[in-house]
Amino acid sequence: xxxxxxxxxxxxxxxxxxxxxxxxxxxxxxxxxxxxxxxxxxxxxxxxxxxxxxxxxxxxxxxxxxxxxxxxxxxxxxxxxxxxxxxxxxxxxxxxxxxxxxxxxxxxxxxxxxxxxxxxxxxxxxxxxxxxxxxxxxxxxxxxxxxxxxxxxxxxxxxxxxxxxxxxxxxxxxxxxxxxxxxxxxxxxxx
Amino acid sequence: xxxxxxxxxxxxxxxxxxxxxxxxxxxxxxxxxxxxxxxxxxxxxxxxxxxxxxxxxxxxxxxxxxxxxxxxxxxxxxxxxxxxxxxxxxxxxxxxxxxxxxxxxxxxxxxxxxxxxxxxxxxxxxxxxxxxxxxxxxxxxxxxxxxxxxxxxxxxxxxxxxxxxxxxxxxxxxxxxxxxxxxxxxxxxxxxxxxxxxxxxxxxxxxxxxxxxxxxxxxxxxxxxxxxxxxxxxxxxxxxxxxxxxxxxxxxxxxxxxxxxxxxxxxxxxxxxxxxxxxxxxxxxxxxxxxxxxxxxxxxxxxxxxxxxxxxxxxxxxxxxxxxxxxxxxxxxxxxxxxxxxxx
Numbered sequence: 268x269x270x271x272x273x274x275x276x277x278x279x280x281x282x283x284x285x286x287x288x289x290x291x292x293x294x295x296x297x298x299x300x301x302x303x304x305x306x307x308x309x310x311x312x313x314x315x316x317x318x319x320x321x322x323x324x325x326x327x328x329x330x331x332x333x334x335x336x337x338x339x340x341x342x343x344x345x346x347x348x349x350x351x352x353x354x355x356x357x358x359x360x361x362x363x364x365x366x367x368x369x370x371x372x373x374x375x376x377x378x379x380x381x382x383x384x385x386x387x388x389x390x391x392x393x394x395x396x397x398x399x400x401x402x403x404x405x406x407x408x409x410x411x412x413x414x415x416x417x418x419x420x421x422x423x424x425x426x427x428x429x430x431x432x433x434x435x436x437x438x439x440x441x442x443x444x445x446x447x448x449x450x451x452x453x454x455x456x457x458x
Numbered sequence: 459x460x461x462x463x464x465x466x467x468x469x470x471x472x473x474x475x476x477x478x479x480x481x482x483x484x485x486x487x488x489x490x491x492x493x494x495x496x497x498x499x500x501x502x503x504x505x506x507x508x509x510x511x512x513x514x515x516x517x518x519x520x521x522x523x524x525x526x527x528x529x530x531x532x533x534x535x536x537x538x539x540x541x542x543x544x545x546x547x548x549x550x551x552x553x554x555x556x557x558x559x560x561x562x563x564x565x566x567x568x569x570x571x572x573x574x575x576x577x578x579x580x581x582x583x584x585x586x587x588x589x590x591x592x593x594x595x596x597x598x599x600x601x602x603x604x605x606x607x608x609x610x611x612x613x614x615x616x617x618x619x620x621x622x623x624x625x626x627x628x629x630x631x632x633x634x635x636x637x638x639x640x641x642x643x644x645x646x647x648x649x650x651x652x653x654x655x656x657x658x659x660x661x662x663x664x665x666x667x668x669x670x671x672x673x674x675x676x677x678x679x680x681x682x683x684x685x686x687x688x689x690x691x692x693x694x695x696x697x698x699x700x701x702x703x704x705x706x707x708x709x710x711x712x713x714x715x716x717x718x719x720x721x722x723x724x725x726x727x728x729x730x731x732x733x734x735x736x737x738x739x740x741x742x743x744x745x746x747x748x749x750x751x752x753x754x755x756x757x758x759x760x761x762x763x764x765x766x767x768x769x770x771x772x773x774x775x776x777x778x779x780x781x782x783x784x785x786x787x788x789x790x791x792x793x794x795x796x797x798x799x800x801x802x
Contacts, residue, residue, distance in 0.1 A: 326503030349662020351682060351712040353702055355732070360509050361704055375505065387660060387682065401505035410507070410759070411711030411732035413663050414772055 313444035315431045319417040319454050323439035324402035324409070328418060331433045332400075338425035339400035339418050339433065341378070341393050344454045347415035350388040356408030356416045357381055357391055373403055395421065414454065422450050512704050512733055513759070515751035519706065522749040522785065526797040528562050531555050534572060537616065537667075537717070538788040538795065540778040541578040546786055546795065549573035554586055559780065559797060567599045574664075577617035577624070579639075585624055587614035592626060594641070605641040616667035618676065623691060625676060629664040634678060636691065647693040648678055656695045657683070665716035665731075665774065672722060679728075681713035686726060686743075699743035704733065707745040717776035719785070727785060731774035734758040736787055736798075749777075749785050749798050758791040 279287075317328075317339065328339035353365055357379050362371035367381055378397035382390045393416075400418055408416040434442030445452065532550030539547045545564075546557035553569035554576055567584070575587035582597030590612045592605040607614060609631060616627030624637045625647070636645035650658025659666065660682025669677045675696060676689045685700035704710045710733045717729035724741040727749065736749040752759045758773050776788040785798040 324507075326505040329505060349682070349712060351662050353684070353712050355712050360507070360512075373507070403505045403507050406507035409772070410509070412713070412772075 312447055314422055314427050314447050314450050315420050315425060315434065315442055316445040316450060316452050317418050317420055318441045318443055318452055319414075319419075321439045321441035322402070322405070322418055323441070324406040324418075325438035326401050326403075327436045327438060328433050329399045329401040331436050333428060333432050334424065334426070336424075337400040337433075338420055338422075340395045340398045340421045340424075341400065341402070341404055341416055342419045342453075343391060343393055344415045344417065345390075347413045347454060348391065349413050349415075350384060350390060351412065352387040352389055354381070354389065354391055354408070355411040356404035358407075360407070373407055375399070375401060375403065379404060391416075417454050419451055419453075509704065509733065512710075513752035515706065515735075515748050515753070519745075519748040520751065521747045521801050522798040523801050524750070524754070524796050525784075525799045526559075528557055528559075528795040528797065529793070530563050531557075531793050531795070532566065533793070535788055535790060535793055536573065536776070537575040538776050538778045538786060539576045539578055539617070540780055540786065541582065542580050542781075544780045544782075545578075546778065547576045547578055547584065548788060548795070549576040549586065554584065557795065559784070559786070565599065567595060569593070574613070574615050575617045575627070575667075577619040579619045580621070583619075585617050585619055587617050587626055589613055592617070592624070592637070592641075603641055605637060607635065608643060613664050615664050616669075618668045618670040620670045620674075620691075623670075625668045625670065625691075627666040627668040627678070629661045629666040632659040632661050632666070634666075634668050634676065634689070636693075645691075645693060647676065647689050647691075648680075648687070654694065656693070659687075660713075662713040663716075663772070665713065667716070667718045667776075669718045669720050671720050671724065673724065677718050677720065677726060679715050679718055681716060684709040684714060686715070686718065686728065699739075700728075706735070706737070706748065710735070716774040719777040719779050721779055721783065722781075727777050727779065729775040729777050729787070731772070732759065734773070734775055734789075736775060736777055736785070750787060750796065754796070755789055755792070758789055760791075 329337050332338055357373060358371055359373050364371060376397045376399055378394045380392045380394060384390050402418055405416045405418055408414055431442055531548055532552040532555050534551030535548050537549045544559060548555040551572040554567040554573050555563050556565040558564045571588050573586050573588060577585045584595040586593045590607050590610055594603040596602055611630050612628045613630035614626050615629045618625045622639060626635045628635060633649050634647040635643055636647060637643050648659045650656060659680050662682050665681055667679050678687045678689060680687050684702035685698045687698040688696040701708050709715050710730055714730040715728035716731050719727040726739045729736050733752050734755040735751050737745060738747045738749060740746045773791050778786045787796040787798060
C-alpha cells in the first residue's frame, strides 16, 4: 500500500513534471499563435479603397502612392460601357483621326487597348501593368460618356499602409476603409 | 537667470515644455500645408484633361438671352415637351410637372415610376413614357390607357405625337416604335437594314429622342454616329446630318446630341452633354446660332454629375420651343428650366 503521507517522497515524478511542462508550453505557444493570428486578421479587417462617386480625378493617385508604380489602377465596368467608336476615355479631346496612333491617344502610358468588335463598336481593355492610375481616361469617360472607367486600389499591389499617402492628399476625400471581405467599390447602373 | 543655477527638475520641466511647443507648432504648420499641397497638386496636375478652352463660345454666335428661370421641378427631370397652348410638361422621377411659362409649376401628374419622356397632342392628350410602357392621360390628367412596349427590355426616352401616330424612342432596343392613336403598334423605325440603306441607331447611353416636324418627317438623334437622321413615318431614311468633334459646329464627346427640338420653319435645335450646348441649325443643317453654352451650365459639364441617377444619365439638357420661338432649356443636373429669347 502506498504511503502518501511520507514527506520524503515527491508527489510528482521527474517524468510527470517534464511531460506536464511540455504540455503547458505547447498550449501556451498555441494560444499565443492563435492570438497573433487573430490580432493580425483584426488589423487587416479593412483595406483602403476609392469611392468612385467621390473621386475627382485629380491625378494624385499616380504621384503619391508609396509604391514606385501606384497601386491605384483604372478599372473598366464593361456593363456600363457604350463600346463607342469615339471613346473619350481613349482618344485625345481633338484627335487627328480615330485610330490607335499615339498622337491620338489620351493615355500617357498606352495602357488602354482598343479592339474592334463589329461596326461601329470597339472594346477597351486596361493593361494594369502599364496603368499608372493618373485618371486622365476616367475624366474623359466621365465627362462625355457613361463613366465606365473609374479608379480602384488594387489589392494585389496595395501594401495597405496604416496611413495611406494618397488618402492624405486626395482632393475629393474619396479614400475610405472598406471591409477586406468586400474590398472593391464597383460602379453599377440600373440598365 | 543663469542656466547653471537650474535644478535637475527645472531643467527637465523646461525641456518638456520646449519639446511640446515644437511638436505643436510643427503640427500647426503641417495641417494647412497638406491641404494646400492637395489643391496645388490638382491644379497643376500633369494629367489634366483640359477642355475648358472649349467652354467659351464666340459672343457673335450667342444671339439668345435668358429671360427667366423656372425652378421647383420634381427630382431627376429628364425630358421637356410643350403643349399647343404653350404649357410646359416636364418628365421627372416622380411623374410629370406641368408648368406655365410665366407662373412656374401649376400642376403635376404623380406616377408610381419615373417618367422618362412626355409628349402632348393637339387635343390635349398627354403621353408619358415610362421605362417599358406609355401611359396616356386626358387633358385633365385622368389616366386613359397603358400601352406596353413590345419588349420588357425597352427603355423609352423620347416621344413625339402627330395627328394619327405616336412615336416612342427605345434607347435599349435602338428603335423608334410607331403606334396609332389607339395604341396599336404599326411600325418600327431606325433599325439596321442594309436593304433600305438604314445604317442603324447607335445609342451608347439612354438619350434616344424623336421629334415630328411640320413636314411630317421624323428627326432622330443617332448619338453614337453624332448625327441627326430624318425618317419618313414609314421608316425610310431621307437624310442625315452632323459630324463628331469639339468644335462648335460639331457634336462633341462619344454620344451627342442628346436632345432635339424643332422650330416651326424647319430649323433644328440640338442639345449636347459633356460640353453642355444648345444650338440652332438652319434648314440646310449649318450652324446658325448658339442658344446657350457651357458657361451657362457650370454644374452640368462637371464630370460625374448625377452619376447616382436611376435613369442612367450623367447630365445633359433637353429643349422645347413655344409658338413664339422662345426656347425652354431643361437642365437635368440643376433641375430647372431656362427660358431663352432671341435678342432683339
